[in-house]
Amino acid sequence: MHYFNTKKNFFIFIIFSILVAITSSMALAASPLKNEDTLPGKWVGVVTDKDSGDVKIDLTISRDMKNENLYTYSLHYGVPRSCRLETEELSIDNNVIIVKFTGASDLKFCMVRLKENGKMTINIDGDDKLSVNIESNSGFKESAVLKKR
Numbered sequence: 001m002h003y004f005n006t007k008k009n010f011f012i013f014i015i016f017s018i019l020v021a022i023t024s025s026m027a028l029a030a031s032p033l034k035n036e037d038t039l040p041g042k043w044v045g046v047v048t049d050k051d052s053g054d055v056k057i058d059l060t061i062s063r064d065m066k067n068e069n070l071y072t073y074s075l076h077y078g079v080p081r082s083c084r085l086e087t088e089e090l091s092i093d094n095n096v097i098i099v100k101f102t103g104a105s106d107l108k109f110c111m112v113r114l115k116e117n118g119k120m121t122i123n124i125d126g127d128d129k130l131s132v133n134i135e136s137n138s139g140f141k142e143s144a145v146l147k148k149r
Contacts, residue, residue: 038127039071043146045132052080057144059122059132073099075120075134083110087120095124113140 043059056078064070073087083106087099101118104110117137125131130146 038148039124042149043130044149045144045146047077047134047142047144049081055079055081057146058149059130059146071097073097073120073122075101077110081109082106083108085110085114085118090119097122097124113138 040062041060043061045057046054047057049055058076058078060074060076062072064072071089071092073089075085075087077083083104085101085105086103088102090098090100092098099120099122101110101114101120104114114134114136118140119135121133123131123133125145128148131143132146133141133143135141
């Protein structure tokens with residue numbers, strides 16, 4: 001008949017539990033983004049409008065003041081659109097972020113074309129380049145490459 005050393009078994013169980021807890025917390029703490037340290041800041045570029053030509057665009061990304069693990073995104077269009085869109089993060093995985101537009105600063109371009117059911121997909125292409133695709137359910141689509149300012 002085999003006898004088990006209960007102190008030894010208990011010690012192994014405790015060590016194993018601690019290792020599982022540490023590994024789990026490391027996995028949860030790992031960011032879904034590879035370039036997260038370079039993400040916050042102002043990103044600038046140009047979109048081409050078929051009616052008015054090139055329009056400056058900038059995207060400001062910052063850490064959320066209430067939760068440092070989250071980001072806030074603000075998209076600004078220059079003249080002639082002259083509007084700003086606030087967003088809400090829908091998903092963030094690998095180097096792709098998807099946000100939906102939640103508010104607009106005017107009743108013109110941004111409010112009409114994008115606020116309702118509009119979203120933006122942000123692809124992180126490196127430490128100094130983002131590709132953004134902006135679209136709405138009404139069929140509006142455009143894209144731009146943004147450089148870190």
